[in-house]
Amino acid sequence: MRTVVTILALLAAAQAHAQWQQVRDRALPRAADGKPNLSAPTPKAPDGKPDLSGMWLADGDPMPPGIKTVEGDQAQFSRHMINIAADLKPEDVQIAPWAAELFQKRLESSGGDDPAANCKPSIPTISNASPLPYKIVQTPSLVLVLYEADTVFRQFFLDGRKPVEGAVPRWMGYSTAKWSGDTLLVDSIGFHDKGFLDGIGHPNSDGLHLIERFRRPDAGHLEIETTIDDPRAYPKPITYTVHASLIPDEDLLEYFCTENEKDVRHYE
DSSP, rough: OOOOEOOOOOOOOHHHGGGGGOOOOOOOOOOOSSOBBBOOOBBBBBTBBBBEEEEEEOOEEOOOTEEEETTTTEEEEOOOHHHHTSSOOGOOOOOHHHHHHHHHHHHHHHTTTTTTGGOOOOOHHHHHHOSSSSEEEEEEEEEEEEEETGEEEEEOOOOOOOOOOOOBSSSEEEEEEEETTEEEEEEEOOOOSSSSSTTTTOOOOOEEEEEEEEEEEETEEEEEEEEEETTTTSSSSSEEEEEEOOOOOOOOOOOTTTTTTOOOTOOO
8 A cells, every 4th residue: 555644633532531521421330449341231222222322432553554644653543444445355345447546546645635634524434433532322213423523413313214315415424224133224325425435535426325333242342334335436345344432421522623724725
């Protein structure tokens, strides 16, 4: 993989969240010393479904060879934020000619074309793997995902509504959801083709169908199995799993890239 400079204005989440007064989550089991027991059984909602609620942060991985970031060599991001195909062999990733050409152009821009580098929102494949946290709020008919990055949100409707047809394209798309056993199955469509699927710039078409399976195997961990179903860009679907950990007793802060932004002038 060629060297790519990932231009991100992301702060260390752990430092920022010290600004909130910590309020103990009484629903989270504790050890004798008061520390949260993150390996405790999965909490249940009143309707008996796994309760996905909480503050979550994607698990970080060491930077892969050849990737540089403005945060330095010690930075850790989820490998799937950097590359959605990180777990796949290159020959297993089929990409349409137009998408391959655009991907190469984005690589050569060294991150200057990245929406995040230009203070635009990310699409869910990056937001779920970002080094900034997000908060899940679960009700029987609606699940909200509140992302600290850019202070954006998603809504997963569990009320039986049909997917939006002919929708105006959006950064976060339009999502419907249903439970399949202990897994929350989320279907999202209605994306535009301006986003990056990952930090190195894998593109998508406006026909992107995103399938996410949210699972909480225990109290402190979340898995998001993600399938990128976009035949116009990738003849074969790409599937991977992002792992996240609970941030106990913390809460969101607002975050706006446009505050004190000084990067865009250097891209011209």
